[in-house]
Every structure is written in C-alpha cells, then in structure tokens.
Amino acid sequence: MQKKRVVLSFPPHLIDQPVTYRLIKDFDLMVNILRARITPKEQGRLVIEIVGKRPALEAGMNYLREAGLEIQPLAQDVKWHEDRCTHCTACISICPTKALDVDRTKMEVSFKRDKCIACELCIPACPYQAIEILF
Amino acid sequence: MAKTIDEINEKIKKGKAVVLTAEEIIDYAEEKGIKKAAQEVDVVTTGTFGPMCSSGAYFNVGHTKPRIKLGGGKVYLNDVPVYAGFAAVDFFLGATAMPDDDPRNKIFPGKFSYGGAYVIEELVAGKDVRLTATAYGTDCYPRKTLVTYISLKDMNEAVLFNIRNAYQNYNVAVNLSDRVIYTYMGVLQPNMGNATYCSAGQLSPLLNDPYYKTIGIGTRIFLGGGIGYVVGNGTQHNPGVKRGENGVPKAPAGTLSVTGDLKLMSPKWLRGTSFTGYGVTLTVGIGVPIPILDEEILQYTTVRDEDIWTQVVDYSEAYPQFNPGSLGEVNYSQLKSGRITVQGKEVPTSGLSSYLRAREIANILKEWIKMGKFFLTEPVQTLPSVDSGIVFKPLKERPIKKK
Numbered sequence: 001m002q003k004k005r006v007v008l009s010f011p012p013h014l015i016d017q018p019v020t021y022r023l024i025k026d027f028d029l030m031v032n033i034l035r036a037r038i039t040p041k042e043q044g045r046l047v048i049e050i051v052g053k054r055p056a057l058e059a060g061m062n063y064l065r066e067a068g069l070e071i072q073p074l075a076q077d078v079k080w081h082e083d084r085c086t087h088c089t090a091c092i093s094i095c096p097t098k099a100l101d102v103d104r105t106k107m108e109v110s111f112k113r114d115k116c117i118a119c120e121l122c123i124p125a126c127p128y129q130a131i132e133i134l135f
Numbered sequence: 136m137a138k139t140i141d142e143i144n145e146k147i148k149k150g151k152a153v154v155l156t157a158e159e160i161i162d163y164a165e166e167k168g169i170k171k172a173a174q175e176v177d178v179v180t181t182g183t184f185g186p187m188c189s190s191g192a193y194f195n196v197g198h199t200k201p202r203i204k205l206g207g208g209k210v211y212l213n214d215v216p217v218y219a220g221f222a223a224v225d226f227f228l229g230a231t232a233m234p235d236d237d238p239r240n241k242i243f244p245g246k247f248s249y250g251g252a253y254v255i256e257e258l259v260a261g262k263d264v265r266l267t268a269t270a271y272g273t274d275c276y277p278r279k280t281l282v283t284y285i286s287l288k289d290m291n292e293a294v295l296f297n298i299r300n301a302y303q304n305y306n307v308a309v310n311l312s313d314r315v316i317y318t319y320m321g322v323l324q325p326n327m328g329n330a331t332y333c334s335a336g337q338l339s340p341l342l343n344d345p346y347y348k349t350i351g352i353g354t355r356i357f358l359g360g361g362i363g364y365v366v367g368n369g370t371q372h373n374p375g376v377k378r379g380e381n382g383v384p385k386a387p388a389g390t391l392s393v394t395g396d397l398k399l400m401s402p403k404w405l406r407g408t409s410f411t412g413y414g415v416t417l418t419v420g421i422g423v424p425i426p427i428l429d430e431e432i433l434q435y436t437t438v439r440d441e442d443i444w445t446q447v448v449d450y451s452e453a454y455p456q457f458n459p460g461s462l463g464e465v466n467y468s469q470l471k472s473g474r475i476t477v478q479g480k481e482v483p484t485s486g487l488s489s490y491l492r493a494r495e496i497a498n499i500l501k502e503w504i505k506m507g508k509f510f511l512t513e514p515v516q517t518l519p520s521v522d523s524g525i526v527f528k529p530l531k532e533r534p535i536k537k538k
Contacts, residue, residue: 088489089485089489089490091485092473093331094486104472106491107471124322127408128488
C-alpha cells in the first residue's frame with residue numbers, strides 16, 4: 001500500500017466532475033479529503049490523501065491528469081520558515097497531527113512535512129508568520 | 136565568605152570569573168552544595184525572550200534644511216504614527232502602534248501584520264524606512280512637510296526604552312467559553328482546548344532574584360543583542376503578591392524598565408510580533424547577570440521550574456471582566472511537559488516566551504563575561520521589594536460632573 005498527499009486544482013469547467021467518487025469506485029483507492037474549496041468562477045482546490053496499491057494509485061493519478069486536473073504534492077505548499085521561528089511553541093498545542101512538534105529537552109520546535117495536513121490552524125496561532133501556506 | 140561586585144569585576148578582568156547560566160547552576164549547586172558553590176561561582180546569567188508590549192524607542196533624526204518642527208505635527212515611520220510631542224526632531228515610536236489605515240479588528244480576527252515593533256526590527260536590521268511628517272510651520276521652523284528615507288545610521292540617537300519588560304512570572308491563559316478567543320496570550324481554543332504561558336521559568340531574570348537583592352537601577356544587562364541598563368522598576372511592578380516558601384511569586388509580580396542604544400542591537404533579539412485578533416508587539420531578548428555575593432543570593436538562582444508556580448486564568452470571562460479568581464496552580468515543569476491538569480481536565484500547553492532563545496541569551500551573556508567584554512554594575516538603588524507597601528491599583532472611574 002502506498003500513500004500520497006496531493007493538492008488538486010480544478011479549472012472551472014471540471015468543478016462538476018465527481019473525481020473522488022471515480023477514484024474510489026474505479027480505482028479502489030481510499031480517499032481522505034483534508035480540505036476542499038470550491039468558489040464560483042475560481043479554481044477549485046481539493047487536498048486529499050490517497051491510499052492504495054501502487055498500480056491503482058498510478059492509474060488513479062493518470063485519470064486525474066487526463067481529466068485535466070493539476071496535481072501537486074502537498075508538501076510543496078506548506079513552508080515552515082525556520083529563520084522566522086523563535087521556538088516559542090505557540091503552535092504546538094494547536095497542531096492536530098504533531099507535524100509541528102517540540103523536542104522537550106532542548107525546547108526546540110521542528111516541522112515534519114509528511115505529517116502536515118494543511119489544516120492552517122497554526123497560521124493565526126504563530127505570532128511570527130513562520131508558517132506559510134501557498135494555496 | 137561574601138564577595139563584592141568590585142572583586143567579581145577584578146576576576147572578570149583577569150579572565151578568572153566563574154560564570155554559569157541559571158540552568159547550569161541548578162545541578163552544579165546540587166553537586167557541590169550551596170556553601171561551596173557560592174564560594175566558587177561569581178556570576179549566574181539569566182535570559183528571557185518573549186513578547187513585551189510596553190516597549191518602544193526614541194529617536195533624534197537631525198535637523199532638516201530649512202528646519203521643520205515635528206513637535207506638535209504628525210509624524211510617521213513606514214506609515215506607523217509616532218509620538219512627536221517633544222522638541223523639533225525628537226519622537227517616540229511605540230511597539231504596538233499601527234498604521235492609521237490598518238483595519239484593526241473590523242474584519243475579525245484582525246491580522247495586525249505591521250506596526251511599531253516591525254519598524255524597530257527593520258531599523259535594527261539596517262533597513263531604510265520612510266519618514267513622513269506634516270508640521271504647522273513657525274518663523275524659526277518654516278518647513279511644513281517632510282518625506283524621506285532614513286536609517287538608523289543617519290540618526291543622531293536611536294534608543295530602545297521599554298517601560299515594562301521581563302515580568303516576574305505570568306498567568307497561564309485558558310478559555311472556558313464555547314468559542315475560539317484571540318488574546319495577547321495567543322489563540323485560545325474553546326472549553327480549555329489549550330493553555331498558553333509566557334515566562335522563561337528557571338531562566339527568567341527576576342525569578343532568579345525574587346526579592347531584587349542584586350537587580351536595581353543601573354544594572355547593566357543584555358538587551359536586544361546589545362548592552363542595556365535597568366532604568367528602574369517597570370510599570371505595574373507589584374512585589375506584594377503571594378509568594379512560595381522559596382520567595383518566588385506565584386502570580387505576575389515585579390517588572391523592569393530598561394533602556395539601551397538601538398544602534399548596537401540586533402534584529403534577532405528584537406522581533407516584530409503579531410497576535411491575531413489582538414495586535415502588534417515586540418519580542419525582546421533580555422539577559423540579566425546576577426552577582427553571587429553570598430549564599431542566599433546563590434540559593435535563589437538555583438530555583439527550578441518545578442518550584443515556580445503560577446495561576447491558571449480564564450481569558451474568556453475572568454480576565455476581560457477584571458474578576459479575581461484562579462482555576463488552579465501549575466508549575467513550569469508541568470507547563471513545559473506539554474500538558475497540565477486544570478480542574479480535572481488534561482489541557483495541552485503552548486509557550487509564548489521561547490525557552491530555547493532564553494537559554495541562548497544566558498549563554499551569550501556568560502560568554503561576554505568570560506571573555507572580559509561585560510562587567511557587572513552596582514545598582515544605584517535596588518527595586519522596591521515586598522516591604523515597599525506598593526499596592527497595584529485598578530483605575531477608579533469618577534463620573535464627570537456637568538457644570
């Protein structure tokens with residue numbers, strides 16, 4: 001089994017396509033919607049975690065590409081600016097997945113990209129704008 | 136055997152002073168015993184790096200040709216208004232000031248992404264900022280407008296002057312309501328979803344000298360990456376709060392007013408800071424050296440996180456309504472573990488003051504002293520302590536009578 005976290009961008013003409021349904025029914029993939037945003041006249045955005053066997057996962061991704069969706073790995077869209085972080089730990093009690101975590105001996109904060117689900121809860125909590133989400 | 140500050144400075148000059156941080160002294164004193172440690176150790180260094188709103192800086196920008204009288208006019212640095220009620224070219228910039236057109240909390244919660252603290256950080260980083268002013272014009276100061284770039288090196292004086300910093304202990308904030316609240320203690324989740332605290336605990340300056348026996352007017356300190364001095368007690372200095380047997384206050388108590396040459400400071404240790412829904416503030420790095428003059432003073436510096444207790448306060452109702460009451464007492468060892476228990480509920484914790492940076496400051500100050508670059512000062516006067524009779528007064532409002 002393989003896992004992928006991706007950001008899907010829908011051009012306006014694809015907004016009515018049930019891509020999640022297709023991924024589940026046609027490709028036997030587990031799809032966990034982390035975030036979804038569809039606004040009129042704008043690009044739709046869907047952040048999903050997909051789990052499945054490698055061939056199924058690849059076929060599913062091909063389907064998405066052929067349908068005309070733009071696919072980006074999630075990790076690229078979340079940035080932790082270490083130089084701006086003061087290691088105050090304000091984000092720590094708010095991050096639901098421990099992507100932002102602290103070494104309790106040193107009291108040093110770190111960011112583990114692969115655990116981040118881009119929920120954005122840390123954005124208003126960080127007083128130093130150390131975390132940036134680009135979509 | 137008691138030491139004097141002169142004797143300690145003599146050892147610093149010879150490169151023989153024994154200096155430990157407020158963290159290192161704990162194990163050292165445990166191993167050697169208080170008596171021996173007090174003989175051997177000359178200085179214990181402390182540190183703190185947290186948001187401190189009552190901070191600011193004053194400037195003299197030099198005279199223009201023809202001259203302008205900024206005093207009584209309107210003056211801005213990068214659109215942030217400064218206080219110019221002084222002579223011709225002096226003004227004061229407050230950390231929490233923000234541009235007139237900032238929407239504040241009109242779209243709640245406001246972001247407060249720029250303000251006085253950021254201007255201070257940019258100036259200290261050597262950047263140009265826009266100085267704009269309008270004045271009313273006089274015979275001796277005829278000019279009425281000014282628009283120019285200016286940087287720290289162009290100015291005659293640039294001085295950080297903070298009227299309340301380095302709080303001796305602080306509240307732990309929680310939210311008992313059923314909605315998210317946005318406070319100066321950060322974003323607080325409903326139904327005690329999280330708790331925030333703001334102190335360096337065992338590294339914090341005034342928690343290592345709880346009765347202000349060594350820290351006073353004129354004490355030389357690490358300030359914003361440069362050298363500063365204690366001006367006196369800060370505003371709201373409240374030494375009379377409840378204390379533990381170790382003398383350590385169990386609620387916000389003493390404060391410091393500090394000053395120093397901004398031109399010698401660094402943007403790493405003076406950071407513009409934005410609290411969503413609350414406002415802009417300045418995160419300040421401060422380190423205070425404590426001369427180990429006798430065993431009692433050393434004993435105080437050995438304080439541990441688990442021996443520093445503070446109050447858990449509800450920021451949805453009790454704090455804003457100025458109602459007394461604590462939801463319980465917790466110590467900094469518990470707070471730093473990441474979880475505390477409040478009224479039977481386990482609550483995850485977040486700091487607002489960086490312990491990592493506080494340790495770094497204590498270490499920098501230690502190095503400065505060991506290298507003979509930093510000497511200790513005898514305070515001109517110590518700060519008001521528990522016997523001062525200071526009472527922390529609320530504002531008593533009195534209705535204005537119609538004539």
